[in-house]
Amino acid sequence: MKITICDDNMKDLARIEQLIANYRTLYPGNDFELEKYTDPSLLFRKIQEKRLSDIYILDIIMNGTTGIDIGTLLKDSGKNAVIIYTTSSDDFALDAYGVHALRYLLKPVQEQTFFEALSFALTQKNGVKDPIFPVKTKDGLISVPFSKIEYIENSSRMLRIHLTDRTAITSIFIRKSFEEEIKELTREKGFMQVHKSFLVNFSHVQKLDGTSIIMNSGADIPISKKNTSNVKRQYLLFISSEYR
Structure with missing residues (x-):
């Protein structure tokens, strides 16, 4: 399973990387290949070249190319990629839902919330399909099967x-x-x-x-x-x- 993280804030990117490491420790049966970007334009070009991952964890507010731009490109790519958004503002929830994002997490991202989002993302990628009901909470957008x-x-x-x-x-x-x-x-x-x-x-x-x-x-x-x-x-x- 290939996971790509993109955040132009090094501290926030490191936080997500650590949460994934913690998840691996707690659930050792999961094998992740991890890819990281601080420049969203580089990731945008890679997606255009059809070099795609299974799960994307994207900051929304980034200089130049935004997380919504990347999500829109992924949606149009034909790849059934799962998107989890992280952001310091809840102003983009509807935009995130528009590109079929699985989760919308507010920073600082909490471990329990992130673990739930990643578990659900893995479930979706492993072929278990269930319609989802999006719920906007104080901790972000949660998709409930x-x-x-x-x-x-x-x-x-x-x-x-x-x-x-x-x-x-x-x-x-x-x-x-x-x-x-x-x-x-x-x-x-x-x-x-x-x-x-x-x-x-x-x-x-x-x-x-x-x-x-x-x-x-x-x-x-x-x-x-x-x-x-x-x-x-x-x-x-x-x-x-x-x-x-």
Whole structure:
């Protein structure tokens, strides 16, 4: 697996290199070939020559050629490369999502956040495909696999994404409505908004209990009264389709 780091700040580049070394120590089964650039124009030319890596860890704000420029070139190259962005500003999150970046990490990059991002990048490169739900958090843009979402709660105008491992990710303050934020998920089989403040993944439902849904984690999710019969109908349709 070939990983390329590009950052015109030597200190930040060294930080990422050290985090990769720490990851190797913790997960010794991973074999990485590492390539480093402090001049983004050199990396840009190499990509133009189709000499490509598997994973790119790119600073966004660099002199001349930016990380977004490199990401756009990678997107157009036809290579299924994974991009992880690092930056000192959260102003470029939408640009990063536009080039299909896997993660958007704010500096100083924290070890736990980086390890999660690299693990997910390796999963993607090893052929395990799962649609992702991008969540903008105070620590950066996190892409959550659909299959890992148990339910999502709208809490004080913030999304709280509850995962199957019983952890949770909290977004920053959302400007759109809850319905708009979860629209992409509701188009997918098995996801349904059951209450004005809750969306559930039917794959992780333990049972329907009157006017609520009991999740595998034990969470008790309310169903809005006007939606009760429809939720039951959709859940039964989902179950029947799963066991055909």
